[in-house]
Amino acid sequence: MDSNFTDDQTTTSETISTVSPPVTATPPAEETSKKLPSSRFKGVVPQPNGRWGAQIYEKHQRVWLGTFNEEEEAAKAYDIAVQRFRGCDAITNFKQIVTEKKEAAMEANFLNSHSKGEIVDMLRKHTYNDELEQSKRNNTLLENMSQNGLNKLSRSGKPREHLFQKVVTPSDVGKLNRLVIPKQHAEKHFPVQKGSTSKGVLLHFEDNTSKVWRFRYSYWNSSQSYVLTKGWSRFVKEKNLKAGDSVSFQSSIGPDDQNKTQLYIDWKPKAAESDVVIQPGQLIEPVQMLRLFGVNISSVSSCIGKRSNSEMDLLGFENCKKQRLINVL
């Protein structure tokens, strides 16, 4: 049947032309017609339009990791996901080039401090790299300022749960007075009755100075988007938010307890591409550079750093029981 093996590269003579012999026509296994080319990477599947999808399986279910222009990018996305999902012993597409212990530890910490859903979301939106870099900078900053794990506790000492983070778009900080909440996050963390038109609800958020912000939260049928509207522009103004900066949301108690959950909002400026040495105590100026998305997901890595429990939802990890705990920090 399939004489269409070897989708090798070797640009052999490709008679792409419209030959189409009337005889049973052995499909070229490429180009438009039928068979999509298989990927040589694990977790990567072809898309009808020539792009590549990444996916990983867990509990008999597929978790979609997004689509990518390059096969290699999709493979890298899978690599990141598989390490978050299955830990350090997971098989990846690319060899893990551990540049520096510190870097590796930072990425490991980054992975461990985000839920699977958050990592998947970053991969889908192609923002993983950006967020990782920001995380690294923040870690460095915190490190310089000494003191440890104050990032997970609110000032009042109550434990916070990170809900999600968004890199704000130009329109989020423009004159529209609205912040679009990515659908996935909105429906997970800020449930609202979709049918009940645009009245929305009033949500209270506390910022890192204990100031309380009230935003109207509603669903816009016209754009099929969840948005924070009334009150948002004031936040943008006071914090001097610029496109590329990030806003993040946390909650105090369990995510299910809608009633008593205290919500928090935080923000951080867009990290610069390189350099920018921040001295301890120095004020951080929001960077005004505007980039689209990150370039490539380079060296994924490492399982240095221990995995903190902190998660009830995941099924057991078989691996990772004997991780070397290297203290880098």
Place this chain on the structure above:
DNA sequence: ATCTGTGTTGAC
């Protein structure tokens, strides 16, 4: 109209 990513199935 285009494309994503889900439904589904069968192999490993």
Place this chain on the structure above:
DNA sequence: TCAACACAGATG
């Protein structure tokens, strides 16, 4: 678990 395949539904 995994990818191949088809296409419903999301997106622009």
